[in-house]
Amino acid sequence: MRTPLAVLIALLAVTVFQMCKPQAPTLISGTDAAIKAYVPPGKYDEFYNFVSGGFSGQMTVYGLPSGRLFRVIPVFSEDPTTGYGYSEETKAMLNTSHGYVPWDDLHHPAISTTRGEHDGRWVFGNANNTPRVARIDLKTFRTAEILELPNSGGNHSSPFITENTEYVVAGTRFSVPIGDKTDVPISSFKENFKGYISFISVDPKDGKMNIAFQLKTPGVSFDLSRAGKGPSHGWFFFSCYNTEQAYTLLEVNASQKDKDFIMAVNWKKAEEYIAAGKGEKVKARYARNRYDETTHTATSEILTEVLQLDPAQLKDIIFFIPCPKSPHGCDTDPTGEYIVGSGKLAALIPVFSFTKIQQAIANKEFEGEFAGIPVIKYEAALHGEVKKPGLGPLHTEFDDRGNAYTSFFVSSEIVKWNVKTLEVLDRVPTYYSIGHLCVPGGPTRKPHGKYVIAYNKITKDRYLPTGPELTQSAQIYDITGDKMKLILDFPTIGEPHYAEAIPASIIMPQSVKIFKLEENKHPYAALGEGQAKVERKGNQVHVYMTAIRSHLTPDNIEGVKLGDDVYFHVTNLEQDWDVPHGFAIKGANNAELLIMPGETATLKWKPLNIGVFPFYCTDFCSALHQEMQGYIRVSPAGSAVPLKYSTGKIEDAAIDASR
Amino acid sequence: MKTILFVIACLAWGGCERPKHETSTTVANLPQEEGQASVQDDESQHDLVKIAANSADHTTLVAALRAAEYLDVLANAGPFTVFAPTNAAFAKLPAGTLEMLTNPENKEQLRTLLEYHVYVGVLTETMIRDGMVINMVSLDNATLAKKDSKITINGAAVLGSARGSNGIVYIIDSVLLLPEKSNLKFPL
Secondary structure (H helix, E strand, O other): OOOHHHHHHHHHHHHHHHHOOOOOOHHHOOOOHHHHHOOOOOOOOOEEEEEEOEOOOOEEEEEEOOOOEEEEEOOOOOEOOOOEOOOOOOHHHHEEOOEEOOOOOEEEEEEEEEOOEEEEEEEEEEEOOOOEEEEEEOOOOEEEEEEEOOOOOOEEEOOOEOOOOOEEEEEEOOOEEOOOOOOOOHHHHHHHEEEEEEEEEEOOOOOOEEEEEEEEEOOOEEEEEEEOOHHHOOEEEEEEEOOOOOOOOHHHHOOOOOEEEEEEEEHHHHHHHHHOOOOEEEEEEEEEEEEEOOOOEEEEEEEEEEEEEOOOOOOOOEEEEEEEOOEEEEEEOOOOOEEEEEEOOOOEEEEEEHHHHHHHHHOOOEEEEEOOEEEEOHHHHEEEEEEOOOOOEEEEEEOOOOEEEEEEOOOOEEEEEEOOOOOEEEEEEOOOOEEEEEOOOOOOOOOOOOEEEEEEOOOHHHOOOEOEOOOOEEEEEEOOOOOOEEEEEEEOOOOOOOEEEEEHHHHHHHOOOOOOHHHOOOOOOOOOHHHOEEEEEOOEEEEEEEEEOOEEEOOEEEEEEOOOEEEEEEEEOOOOOOOOEEEEEOOOOOOOEEEOOOOEEEEEEOOOOOEEEEEEOOOOOOOOHHHOEEEEEEEOOOOOOOOEEEOOOOOHHHOOOOO | OHHHHHHHHHHHHHHOOOOOOOOOHHHOOOOOOOOHHHOOOOOOOOOHHHHHHOOHHHHHHHHHHHHOOOHHHHOOOOOEEEEEEOHHHHHOOOOOHHHHHHOHHHHHHHHHHHHOOEEEOOOOHHHOOOOOEEEOOOOOEEEEEEEOOEEEEOOEEEEEEEEEOOEEEEEEOOOOOOOOOOOOOOOO
16 A cells, blocks of 8 residues: 555544654743743732734733733824813824714824834824824823824834834825815826835934924835944835735735835935935825824814925935735844844745845845835845745844844744744744834834743634623743743733834833823912812813812802803812822713823713702822712703802801702 | 545444534535534535536546645635636646655645645636736736637636626536646646
């Protein structure tokens, strides 16, 4: 029976035999795993992990290696828990040229850097749906600014940053028709659709964002990007797909070519053209929303102009490099010399050399042009290929020992390889279907190569089931040895895409504990109980309320009438760390407020019925928290009940029922 | 022969102590490992691995996928189009070929051969055009033909198709041989 099947039977028998070996904790990867991820009660984690919330629209903060969740920072989605998007002060944060947008899809955090290393000042995040970039202040862990991006169809290739946070970039995933010619047939894609890349400047002093310029690029889809660093500082690299310029069934029609492109952008050259007056100011309409920490209030402005450069006319700003099979990740290594492309449908990883790219440009080693932009010969830019590393490479992070870690969605694994030799060194499965991955400091010039964290799309049987909708997950691997070791997995909020991690020692010392009352410039702040009052302005009733353990002032309010809009401006008078107060009122078609010490926040309430309505503090603040409550009386429109307010005033003996 | 394979598998399974979960009857001939191919789920539509595992005509293919450690890949979200040679198709290979391929030393070559049967993306029959060239996971091209609604790939006839949760499988009557320029190290 010397047939192939005999061999297979033997093989199967061997496989089965191996299966019978004790399997106990095969995946717990050694007995020291629990110790490695264990942070004893009261002890601190070594790293902060800023994880995108994906379709939650928010950013989450975990500790590493414990995987403990510390905070969900509201960014692009309203958050009734904190009142973000509901309070009068924060509604402006979600304003856009389309009006108020309550939700978005946050994919990528980017922590600010100085000289290519994390500095811990801000973390940026992208809105994938209604194109925007947010800046979160890492002293307060609050969203400080949101800038909308005109001429973008979906801000996926964002918010990657240059070495000194000179720029945050924003590349559109969808090319769209722009300018005066937007009502066009979808089938006129090749003629009318354009891609745009925005370079957002960041004020080094206070982080304020501004669109410095936009590059008008051919109508393709920009997927991800990374800045050069060290020798390649001054350049930016973007992965592009759909160079077929398909506008339907991209699943097939945008996957036809063997190679799409990495787009190399010489942004210093763009700056030269701008200095020489070659930019063109173009009409646009986009919102910029900033949160002021002294007024505790956001303001939104609509901007109407953007500076553009056309690289088809202005030579030497951009170059295309062929990259196999719909590249997704586009990552530069810590030295800045190597650029790793990841063709998500391919089973190889091309690694490009910055030095060779420069030589190829100098020697004009081009294979032709695409939409007026030179295309560098693949071999001329290539350092080498990692052959057969796995299937579906997506993203690559780096350690401080010259190794790269690439995630493979289709084959559900992380593969470790040497950047110089391109040799595959190790591989570990993930459970299941990894998307992004993160090494602390991984995208910087100084990675902390202690862990790699996988962010998985599918968990199926990994946790107790919760019906059809399951959690996504993160998994932490110890990478200090030759072999990667899984030490912990934990569920995440929303869908995690990219994440960055930074040593806690950088963030911890700067963390704000309270807002100082003497710096509170909120126009409706009551900076002491003596300033608490109620004012009527037409049909608006403004309550200047204070909250301190354990009462609200005023806590008895009368004289409000149907048809009024009542604004509760609540100032938390506490100057003590971790003593927020909350505020909610029965029947409000609104959220609650959570007010930090020294802060003022406003809840708008439109009473719809007459009666007496209770309100109370929603955040357990003291032993008498349950007593921290009050009443507001609503009378019919035209009622003669006078406006009055008090706290601690007892007048029941003198009550006149007619009032 | 198929029966023998199946019996050996079942006997061996029965003798093992399960580390977790009960074996699903529908995937009795799949290994109990940790990976997406081993997720116990009798409610969902079958993925391509389960479809192959339940086909009496594809025991050789499933064994080859297992030898190449490729089952978990094809149990992933995909989407895939898999061209699945029947047992008869494998039997048509020159004598000794399968022994060579299933030798653990040649695991990479076996993988490459199998990857030449996988396309990332779902190509339904209506989407297939005569003369269509597709780039397979192995990075080599294959050519589809469609004449009088009869589909072939590199000349191999499509005998039928099945839709799975993560893609589509076309049953073919011959193993697809890699183009000559491929880096597969030995002649097929």
